[in-house]
Amino acid sequence: MAMEKRIIELKTIKEGRYLMIDDAPCRVTKISHSKPGKHGGAKLNIDGVGVFDGRKRSLMKPAGDKAEVPVIEKKIAQVLNVIGDAVQMMDMESYETFEMPMPDEAEIKDMMREGQEIIYIEYGPDRKIMQAKG
Numbered sequence: 001m002a003m004e005k006r007i008i009e010l011k012t013i014k015e016g017r018y019l020m021i022d023d024a025p026c027r028v029t030k031i032s033h034s035k036p037g038k039h040g041g042a043k044l045n046i047d048g049v050g051v052f053d054g055r056k057r058s059l060m061k062p063a064g065d066k067a068e069v070p071v072i073e074k075k076i077a078q079v080l081n082v083i084g085d086a087v088q089m090m091d092m093e094s095y096e097t098f099e100m101p102m103p104d105e106a107e108i109k110d111m112m113r114e115g116q117e118i119i120y121i122e123y124g125p126d127r128k129i130m131q132a133k134g
Helices: none
Strands: 007-011 018-021 026-032 041-051 056-062 064-069 073-083 086-091 096-101 117-123 124-132
Touching: 007 124, 018 041, 018 056
Parallel strands: none
Antiparallel strands: 007 064, 018 026, 018 064, 026 041, 041 056, 073 086, 073 117, 086 096, 117 124
């Protein structure tokens, strides 16, 4: 449950990767470069979507600057029970039980039943169901 981060140079980031923007883990959706001008180096304009809240965020910094990358863990859990809009699950490694809200995606929602294994991501206290296995 540690909120681990790594430091990288912004010019090495690629679309689809994770990056901390406004202290929130985001998936990078678009990167645009501006050329170096008379006074200063190249700048990067990075757009991302919050992994856990879905909000759009932007970051504009020099290409040589450093940025934080969240270490987001991908884990497997088994559905124990579905109670209305909540899903009770057990982590398959630590056997910890926890509850999460039912995902909005219809294809994942349809597969939420007892015994189903799911893949979820975790960063600090935040968790999100990504897909159902099988």
